Amino acid sequence: AQTVTQSQPEMSVQEAETVTLSCTYDTSESDYYLFWYKQPPSRQMILVIRQEAYKQQNATENRFSVNFQKAAKSFSLKISDSQLGDAAMYFCAYGEEGAQKLVFGQGTRLTINP
Amino acid sequence: DSGVTQTPKHLITATGQRVTLRCSPRSGDLSVYWYQQSLDQGLQFLIQYYNGEERAKGNILERFSAQQFPDLHSELNLSSLELGDSALYFCASSVVNGNYGYTFGSGTRLTVV
Numbered sequence: 545a546q547t548v549t550q551s552q553p554e555m556s557v558q559e560a561e562t563v564t565l566s567c568t569y570d571t572s573e574s575d576y577y578l579f580w581y582k583q584p585p586s587r588q589m590i591l592v593i594r595q596e597a598y599k600q601q602n603a604t605e606n607r608f609s610v611n612f613q614k615a616a617k618s619f620s621l622k623i624s625d626s627q628l629g630d631a632a633m634y635f636c637a638y639g640e641e642g643a644q645k646l647v648f649g650q651g652t653r654l655t656i657n658p
Numbered sequence: 659d660s661g662v663t664q665t666p667k668h669l670i671t672a673t674g675q676r677v678t679l680r681c682s683p684r685s686g687d688l689s690v691y692w693y694q695q696s697l698d699q700g701l702q703f704l705i706q707y708y709n710g711e712e713r714a715k716g717n718i719l720e721r722f723s724a725q726q727f728p729d730l731h732s733e734l735n736l737s738s739l740e741l742g743d744s745a746l747y748f749c750a751s752s753v754v755n756g757n758y759g760y761t762f763g764s765g766t767r768l769t770v771v
Contacts, residue, residue, distance in 0.1 A: 579759050587746060588660070589701075589762035635700065639756040644714035645691065646756045650700040 546571050548638050550649035557626045558657050564611075565621045565652045567636030574598075575641035578612065578619045583651070584632040592634070595619065623654075631656045661685060664749050664763035672771055676737040679766045681749030683730055687761070689713070689754055690732040692724055695746040695765075707732055708754070739770045 547570045557563035569578070580592040595603045595612050602610050607627075611620045623630055636649040661684035671677055683690050692704040703716035707726035718724075721739075726732040736743060746767050750760035 577757055577759075581759075581762075586764075587767075588764050589748065589750070589760075591759045591761075594759055637759075639759075641757065643756050644689075644706045644708075645703045645716065646760065647703070648693075648701040 546573075546638055546640070546647050548636050548647050548649040550634075550636055550652050552652045553650070554653045554655070556655040556657055557623075559628060560625055562622060562624045563626055563654065565623075565634050565636075565654065567619045567621070567649055569617050569619065569636070569638045569647075571617065571638065571640070573640050576643075577639045577641070578610075579637040579639070579646065580608070580610070580619075580621045581635045581637060581648075582630075582632045583635065584629075589635075593621065626656050628656050628658065630654060660761050660763065662687075662749060662751050662761050662763035664747075664766050666766060667764065668767045668769075670769045670771060671739060673739055673741060675739050675770075676735065677739065677768065679734040679736070679747055679749075679768075681732045681734070681751075681763060683732070683749075683751030684761050687751035687753055688730065689752045690726055690730070691750045691752075691756075691760060692732070692734050693748040693750065695748060697745070701748065704734070736768070741770050744768055744770045 578595045633651045637646040639646040663682040693701040704718045706714040750762045
């Protein structure tokens with residue numbers, strides 16, 4: 545079964561600085577999708593960014609970017625110019641091509657220090 | 659508002675009871691997924707329906723069941739509740755599958771006392 549591992553239970557960063565959250569996954573598939581979701585204190589799950597495994601170019605959404613290393617099965621999230629509103633739990637997720645479910649990691653709690 | 663509606667938002671019930679959680683997917687989405695999130699844990703996949711049919715099953719307990727109706731709304735039934743069933747239950751929807759991610763509802767917080 546596919547597994548997703550987030551090795552950092554908690555991270556903190558100063559406001560306006562950059563932070564990187566780590567994620568590794570295990571799969572034997574070649575076509576799949578990776579996601580980062582944000583869960584603020586409101587508990588709502590919000591899609592932050594998506595990466596297609598067949599694309600070598602790293603996805604970027606405004607201040608959020610990923611470093612996708614397919615051979616290493618690594619998918620890290622970089623948040624630039626951190627803002628107080630970025631404080632949340634961040635979940636990495638994996639889904640196979642055409643998969644019926646996403647597999648989520650255990651999450652990383654990000655704190656932003658003013 | 660994500661477009662996925664879950665009711666109720668909060669539910670407190672006693673052990674041994676049965677509850678029903680309801681989910682209306684985002685307009686146009688045919689797939690509904692149910693996930694369980696225990697305190698400060700990741701999301702555990704329970705079950706998926708596509709256009710009324712069960713498509714995938716995760717580690718869903720036999721005491722739990724679900725269905726998707728012709729109008730595409732879905733219900734998750736939890737019976738013989740135990741203290742350990744206390745969790746946040748999320749419904750999510752997508753057009754067909756998870757290739758583009760899901761849209762999540764705001765969850766139902768279930769507390770079993």
